[in-house]
Amino acid sequence: MDRFLSNATNRIDAKGRVSVPAAFRSVLARRNIQELYCFQDFVFPAISAGGPELLERFERQIGAADPFAPDANQMSLLIHGGGVFMKFDAEGRLMVTDFIRDFTGITNEVTFVGRADHFQLWRPEAFQAAQAQAREERKLAGSRS
Template identity: 80%
Template sequence: MNRFLSNITNRIDAKGRVSVPAPFRSVLAERKIGELFCFQDFVFPAISAGGPELLDRFERQIVADDPFSPEANQMSLLIHGGGVYMKLDAEGRLMITDFIRDFTGITTDVTFVGRADHFQLWEPNTFQAAQAEARRVRGLGGGRT
């Protein structure tokens, strides 16, 4: 397995840490990702997290455009100004910092959401609502009512 798939909700401990789900840690290990690049998602109230290739992808886009253009400057503002590096501790936990809490509204639980080459951190109820809305917009039934 070399992609981040599914969604899993874990509780934040008393010290503000949350265990990254084992399937996600396996992908991180397989890809040899030791440090996560995390940024505020452009569309959703979620933090996106991935390896250095995630940051590289955005930087290639900035360079492909005129790096002095308003679009490139806006992308840099979002990616560089809205991004941080984070590391898991020895037990595979991630600190849920104010950077994460303030942008997502996360309080006691975190939903980890696979997005193929990266994953996201969501407030659980917000994720459920966004997923239900995506199903509705796409005309897909099912799920809980």
């Protein structure tokens, strides 16, 4: 498969690096992604990460809108002002920077969460809570239909 699926939690080492799960590294290798575009998620306390095509997708949306429209300005503020490029080290690790820590509250562990065409970095407890809430909301929505 060429999608980011499942989730895995890894410890941050003493130098502030975390290993990207092997399944995610395989997808990145198949897609020939050498550098990640990362941005602060719009909804969750998570960092979303993907290849350059992720940024390009958002820039196409921004480019198709009226450049003076509030939506286009907000999207640019979030995508450009809340985004960075990050590189892996030789062992497939990412540096857990203040950009990541300050937005997510991550301290000593990172949960990697597959989101099909990209993945996210979460504080483990926040991911568990968000997933439990989503499951409960889906269960309630199913019982109403």
